[in-house]
Amino acid sequence: MRLIVLGCSGSVSAPDSASSSYLVEADDGARTWRVVLDLGSGAFGQLLGQGEPASVDAVLFSHLHADHMVDAAAMHVYLRYGPQGPYPVMPVYGPSETAARIAQVCGNGETVDGEFEFRSWVTGQEVRIGPMVIRVHEVRHPVPAYAIRIEGPGEDGGRAVLTYSGDTDTCEGLIEAAREADLFLCEAAFSEPCSAPRGIHLTGRRAGQSAARAGARHLLLTHIQPWVDSSAVAAEAGSEYGGPVDLARPGALWRV
Numbered sequence: 001m002r003l004i005v006l007g008c009s010g011s012v013s014a015p016d017s018a019s020s021s022y023l024v025e026a027d028d029g030a031r032t033w034r035v036v037l038d039l040g041s042g043a044f045g046q047l048l049g050q051g052e053p054a055s056v057d058a059v060l061f062s063h064l065h066a067d068h069m070v071d072a073a074a075m076h077v078y079l080r081y082g083p084q085g086p087y088p089v090m091p092v093y094g095p096s097e098t099a100a101r102i103a104q105v106c107g108n109g110e111t112v113d114g115e116f117e118f119r120s121w122v123t124g125q126e127v128r129i130g131p132m133v134i135r136v137h138e139v140r141h142p143v144p145a146y147a148i149r150i151e152g153p154g155e156d157g158g159r160a161v162l163t164y165s166g167d168t169d170t171c172e173g174l175i176e177a178a179r180e181a182d183l184f185l186c187e188a189a190f191s192e193p194c195s196a197p198r199g200i201h202l203t204g205r206r207a208g209q210s211a212a213r214a215g216a217r218h219l220l221l222t223h224i225q226p227w228v229d230s231s232a233v234a235a236e237a238g239s240e241y242g243g244p245v246d247l248a249r250p251g252a253l254w255r256v
Contacts, residue, residue, distance in 0.1 A: 001026045001132070001152045001162055001256040003183065003220075006036075006046040008248035010189045010201075010223035011067050017250040018042030019067040020223055022185065023050055024162065026131050026152040033057050033130030037148060037164050040067045044074035046250070053078055054087040057129050061094030062166025063145035064101045069094075072102045072116075079115040089117045093127065093134075095144040096120040121146050137177040139168035140199055147177035152256075154182065160256045163216070167223065169199050170206050178214035183256045185248070186211065187223035191232045204233035208240030216241075222248035 002025045007018025019040025026033050036047065036059045047053050053075060061069055072092075079087045092098060099118040103110055119127075123146075127134040131153050136146040147165050154160030163181040167189075168174050178184045189201035202210065204221065211219040219241055224230045230247050238245045 001150070001154065001160055003162060003185065003254040003256060004050060005222075005248045005250055005252045005254075006050070007040050007043045008222040008224075008250060009040075009067075010187065010225040010228070012226065013041045013067075014226040017226075018046050019070075021046065021068075021071070022164065023047065023056075024132070024150060024152075028131040028153070031130075033132060035060055035129055035132065035134075035150075038062055038068040038166075039071040039075060041070050044071040044078070047075075052084075054082065054084070054090070056090065058091040058093060060134070060148055061092070061098055062148060062164065063141060063143055064095055064098060065143065065167065066105075068167070069098075069101065070105055073105045073107075076102065076106055076110070076112055076115050087115075090115060091119060091129075092116045093119050093121060095146070097144075135177075137173035139166060139173045139177070140171035141167045141169070142200060147174050149177045149181070155255045162256050163214075165202075165207075165210075167201060169202060170210060174210055175214045178210065178216050181214065181216045183218050183220060183254060184211050184214065184216035185220045185222055188221045188233045188237060189223050189225055189228070191228050192236060204236030205240055207233075208237035208245070211237070211241045211243065217243055219243060219245045220248055220254065221245065
């Protein structure tokens, strides 16, 4: 599997990065399968740079805050009016209110069922997209939110696990989602000492603690706000976690 960072800025887009969005690719010997994890502000433009957006096999939403889903409206416009349309309906997975939330963002009484087919996450249920097996775990955030665990073909020829935290504070769902993950893409919005209330986001320290508890093999930090010192966040994570720690960067590619 391959992870391509489309956007990794936390809470708002940054001068050099779109908000949260990641492209995951997996080969099955016949073709490449592609899923998008979240579509934050500015992310659709970055997806255009990775090839035909309509070739994406599914869009997976961790939750429905604007910095993770607002460019679903851009995907909707493309699927309806794009140059090679009409395109096939795009499968969209997310919390149960995803259809209503995307229609709200599109505005003007838009209907979106002609472009998207909505499927709600069910904890413990497998979703298969090509060679990828996807499961979700509920996590701790002010709105319904999920960490997404993807098992698929590894670069070494075996099976590999990529876990995406979505937005969360420390919780058991996050640990289970990241259990022995080969790559743990984990938000770390804040640096300590942190005055933000609990139940919303992780700090670098708490991300490191979560990776250590889960036995993850590689920690990739993301969703750091533009005004937070990312090097400090990485140092905090490294103080709690003994494995490799890296920072997500726009356009970076990680092989799993």
